[in-house]
Every structure is written in structure tokens, then in C-alpha cells.
Amino acid sequence: MTAINNRYEFVYLFDVKNGNPNGDPDAGNLPRLDPETNQGLVTDVCLKRKIRNYVALEKENTAGFDIYLQEKSVLNNQHKKAYEALEIKHEAKKLPKDVAKARELTSWMCANFFDVRTFGAVMTTEINAGQVRGPIQLAFATSIDPIVPMEISITRMAVTNEKDLEKERTIGRKHIVPYGLYRVHGFISAKLAKQTGFSEDDLQLLWRSLTNMFEHDRSAARGEMAARKLVVFKHDNAMGNAPAHKLFDLVKVSRKDGEDGSPARRFSDYAIEVAQNLPEGVSVQEVF
Amino acid sequence: MNYGIKLLIWGDRACFTRPEMKAERVSYDVITPSAARGILEAIHWKPAIRWVIDSIKVLKPIRFESIRRNELGAKLPANSITKGIKEKSTAGVIKFIEEDRQQRATTLLRDVAYVITAHFELTDQAGTDDNAGKHLDIFNRRAKRGQYFHMPCMGNREFPAYFELVENDQELDSAPELKGEKDLGWMLHDIDFANDNTPLFYRAIMRDGLIEVPEILASEVKS
Numbered sequence: 213m214t215a216i217n218n219r220y221e222f223v224y225l226f227d228v229k230n231g232n233p234n235g236d237p238d239a240g241n242l243p244r245l246d247p248e249t250n251q252g253l254v255t256d257v258c259l260k261r262k263i264r265n266y267v268a269l270e271k272e273n274t275a276g277f278d279i280y281l282q283e284k285s286v287l288n289n290q291h292k293k294a295y296e297a298l299e300i301k302h303e304a305k306k307l308p309k310d311v312a313k314a315r316e317l318t319s320w321m322c323a324n325f326f327d328v329r330t331f332g333a334v335m336t337t338e339i340n341a342g343q344v345r346g347p348i349q350l351a352f353a354t355s356i357d358p359i360v361p362m363e364i365s366i367t368r369m370a371v372t373n374e375k376d377l378e379k380e381r382t383i384g385r386k387h388i389v390p391y392g393l394y395r396v397h398g399f400i401s402a403k404l405a406k407q408t409g410f411s412e413d414d415l416q417l418l419w420r421s422l423t424n425m426f427e428h429d430r431s432a433a434r435g436e437m438a439a440r441k442l443v444v445f446k447h448d449n450a451m452g453n454a455p456a457h458k459l460f461d462l463v464k465v466s467r468k469d470g471e472d473g474s475p476a477r478r479f480s481d482y483a484i485e486v487a488q489n490l491p492e493g494v495s496v497q498e499v500f
Numbered sequence: 501m502n503y504g505i506k507l508l509i510w511g512d513r514a515c516f517t518r519p520e521m522k523a524e525r526v527s528y529d530v531i532t533p534s535a536a537r538g539i540l541e542a543i544h545w546k547p548a549i550r551w552v553i554d555s556i557k558v559l560k561p562i563r564f565e566s567i568r569r570n571e572l573g574a575k576l577p578a579n580s581i582t583k584g585i586k587e588k589s590t591a592g593v594i595k596f597i598e599e600d601r602q603q604r605a606t607t608l609l610r611d612v613a614y615v616i617t618a619h620f621e622l623t624d625q626a627g628t629d630d631n632a633g634k635h636l637d638i639f640n641r642r643a644k645r646g647q648y649f650h651m652p653c654m655g656n657r658e659f660p661a662y663f664e665l666v667e668n669d670q671e672l673d674s675a676p677e678l679k680g681e682k683d684l685g686w687m688l689h690d691i692d693f694a695n696d697n698t699p700l701f702y703r704a705i706m707r708d709g710l711i712e713v714p715e716i717l718a719s720e721v722k723s
Contacts, residue, residue, distance in 0.1 A: 257570070401649065
């Protein structure tokens with residue numbers, strides 16, 4: 213599989229309605245907030261988890277699309293698979309002394325695991341399979357406007373312990389964001405793709421996962437989450453044709469006229485504009 | 501001849517982890533020379549050259565913020581695997597992410613901007629067609645066009661570092677809050693990869709926002 217030859221950047225917009233897109237373990241699972249601006253946050257690792265989960269669903273048991281960092285998976289077993297497949301004796305903590313063999317291990321991991329060749333992985337565990345830097349780099353997602361998380365008290369008509377029987381019911385808490393539109397920036401390096409073998413097919417799978425991943429991540433906590441827009445900038449040159457920040461500036465998200473001041477509650481409260489004055493050598497694709 | 505470059509870098513967030521506080525990461529006050537070198541290498545690097553950071557200018561006030569994330573915890577001890585191999589059973593070699601989740605806080609920097617002044621030296625791997633002018637041209641061209649090998653980052657890959665070449669002796673000023681002298685204490689300078697990955701430290705003093713970085717083998721740099 214040949215690696216991609218172009219550099220990409222993308223702007224990805226998703227929204228949440230009456231749900232908690234990403235809880236903050238520091239704040240009792242309240243939706244994450246930027247304390248300086250009150251904008252909502254969703255971490256890069258949260259989104260990567262969803263991409264992994266989507267790929268695991270779509271490519272179930274397909275060779276070459278294993279997911280290394282599975283929920284309920286065995287990390288060192290995966291490494292062991294590599295060693296066993298290549299019949300290399302492993303030495304604790306150190307990379308195999310033979311550089312060629314170490315490289316073989318790493319490339320085996322890249323060829324077999326989608327997330328390793330996409331996001332990279334530090335495989336410097338006790339059974340060492342080296343370190344991989346993946347081509348995809350995601351930043352934190354931030355909401356366009358400040359969000360106001362709400363705490364909802366809920367009751368359950370049952371108790372857990374027998375000794376609480378006379379209480380009859382328990383009260384729980386849910387934290388939700390009434391509405392939030394989040395924006396995240398992503399980077400794809402063609403040169404790192406070459407090192408891990410991240411191919412055109414993988415790229416299409418990545419776009420598919422960004423399109424569909426919330427559809428397969430429904431839960432009581434999340435509410436209604438939806439992917440709203442994916443704008444992809446493709447550079448002709450593998451090194452790129454324009455600075456990333458200039459491209460991101462071309463995608464403007466604003467409140468629609470006359471609605472300033474009132475809280476946004478739906479996607480139609482926002483207008484998205486993709487300026488068409490692209491730098492030379494860059495093409496834009498609005499995937500959806 | 502001066503082969504120096506000046507690069508303006510900025511980002512929303514940054515984490516230049518202090519080695520003594522790396523489980524629950526706490527960032528240094530400012531970018532380290534080693535992170536700055538990494539950013540330059542993300543734009544252009546070849547084994548023939550070695551980047552040397554001359555100074556770091558801090559443009560924005562130093563502000564911190566904390567974020568806690570779920571991360572993967574410890575690794576499996578090697579002996580349980582050797583045991584598994586000996587017993588020809590993978591039953592004991594087992595690890596669930598669900599059972600090995602650690603919640604770790606990161607104390608990171610917010611809204612940072614720096615000007616890195618650097619130059620490069622040719623290494624002994626330089627061939628006959630490697631001359632300083634060529635590499636300088638490549639770097640300047642890439643930085644001007646926003647080209648990169650991989651997107652540079654502010655310490656961690658989730659914090660992208662946007663960059664722009666500073667040209668024509670354009671002066672960028674530090675925020676007025678940074679006036680005066682501030683001792684930032686002992687900071688990581690870089691890792692000496694040639695000598696068994698020895699970390700090297702230097703005493704970082706910020707004067708009106710400017711930090712002069714000593715040569716890596718200068719006497720004030722301690723390992």
C-alpha cells in the first residue's frame with residue numbers, strides 16, 4: 213500500500229445537544245471548560261478514541277485494520293504477536309540490538325494496526341516494539357461560543373444496597389451542555405505518512421470515521437452529538453503550499469444575523485463560510 | 501557569515517514538561533531550547549546539520565491552566581511475560597485498559613508566543629554537496645511558505661505550534677508584564693544523545709522577555 217503524497221489540514225465541526233461531549237475528571241465529570249473563556253473543550257484523545265472505535269466497528273477482523281489501543285485489549289499481547297510473527301527473541305526494555313529487526317517489528321505494527329500507523333504509538337513497553345510517530349495530529353476541540361453546563365438531578369426508583377431499602381430511591385446527577393458547536397483542527401503530514409505507510413484508503417477511512425463516528429457512540433451521557441462539517445485542505449506539495457493557520461482562517465463560523473446575544477440552541481443558529489480565495493497549490497474539499 | 505534564522509511561533513496551549521514532574525505533567529514557564537530545536541527540525545532537518553538555539557524571546561505573559569485526562573497507566577512487568585512463555589500460556593499475560601486507566605493532570609501554558617533565534621552547524625555527516633547556504637535557503641523557503649515535515653508542536657503533539665518567518669529585522673516586542681529580570685531556575689537545555697542520553701540543564705534568566713541560551717557545551721550548562 214503506497215502512502216499518501218499530499219499534506220492535508222482539516223477543520224471539523226461537531227455539535228452536542230443536551231449531552232456531555234467530554235467529561236472533566238477534575239471537576240466531577242462536568243463538561244470540560246476553558247476556565248479563561250468558558251468555551252467548552254473536547255480533548256484530542258477523546259476524539260481519537262472515537263475514531264478507533266469506529267474503525268474497529270467498520271473493519272471488524274479485517275487484516276491490517278486491527279486496533280492496538282482497544283477497550284478491553286491486551287497491549288503486551290499485541291507486542292508479543294509481533295515478536296511471534298517475526299520469530300524474534302525479545303529482550304527486556306531494550307530495542308532489539310539489530311536495527312533491521314527493530315525496524316521490522318515497527319513496520320509489522322504499522323502494517324497491522326490502523327491506529328499505530330495513523331496516530332503513532334509508544335511501544336517502549338517491557339517487550340519493546342519501538343516508537344512510532346503517526347501522520348495525524350489533532351488539537352483540542354473548542355466550542356465556538358462559551359457554553360453553560362447544566363446540572364440535572366435525576367432519581368432512580370431503586371437502591372443498590374439492602375441497608376438503604378427504606379430510602380426507596382437514589383438521586384443521581386447528570387451534567388449536560390444544552391447546546392455547543394465545537395471546532396477542531398487536524399494536521400496530516402505526508403512525510404510521516406510515508407514512514408508509517410498511511411495510505412489513501414486509510415485517509416478515506418479516516419474521513420468516513422469523522423463522518424460517522426458519533427452515530428456509533430450513542431449513550432446516556434452524550435445526548436445528541438452530530439458531525440456537522442468537515443472541510444479538508446489538500447496541498448499539492450508534500451511539504452505543503454501554505455501555512456496551516458492561514459487555511460484555518462478561511463473557515464469562519466459565526467452566529468447568524470440578529471441572533472447575537474441569545475443563546476445558540478441549534479446548528480442553524482450558526483453560519484459557516486468557507487472563503488474561496490485559496491492560496492496557490494491548495495484545494496479545498498467540503499466532505500460534508 | 502551569519503546563518504541565523506528567526507522564527508515566530510505561537511499557539512493556544514503548550515506543555516514543556518518539567519522532568520521532575522512528568523507523571524502529572526507540569527510545564528516549564530517557557531519553551532526549552534530542546535523543544536525549540538524540535539520545532540525547527542519539524543520544518544527542516546537533515547543529518548548533515550545541527551540546530552543551535554541562540555536565544556528565546558517570550559512575547560506573552562506566562563499563564564497556566566490545568567487539564568486532567570484519562571491516560572494509560574503502567575506497563576506489564578517483563579517477568580510475567582517470560583513466565584507466560586515458559587508455561588506456554590497467555591493467560592497470565594493480560595492487561596485491560598479499563599483496569600489500567602490513570603487520570604493525570606497537566607499544568608500547561610496558555611496563549612504562548614516566542615521568537616526563536618537560532619543557527620545551525622554542519623555535522624560530520626555532511627557530504628560534499630551540503631553547504632550551509634543550501635540548508636538555510638531550504639529552511640527559509642519552507643518557513644515562509646508554511647511548509648513542514650510534520651506539524652511542529654508546543655511540547656506535546658496535541659498543542660500545534662503555528663509559525664512564521666521573521667524577516668527584515670522586524671522587531672517583535674515582549675508584553676510589558678515581562679519587563680525586568682526573572683530567574684526561571686534550572687531548565688532543561690537539551691539531551692546529549694551522543695553521551696548516553698544525558699540531560700543537560702542551564703540557568704535560565706529572562707531579561708525583559710529575552711532568554712540568552714548558552715552553547716550546549718558551555719561551562720554554565722550542567723548535566
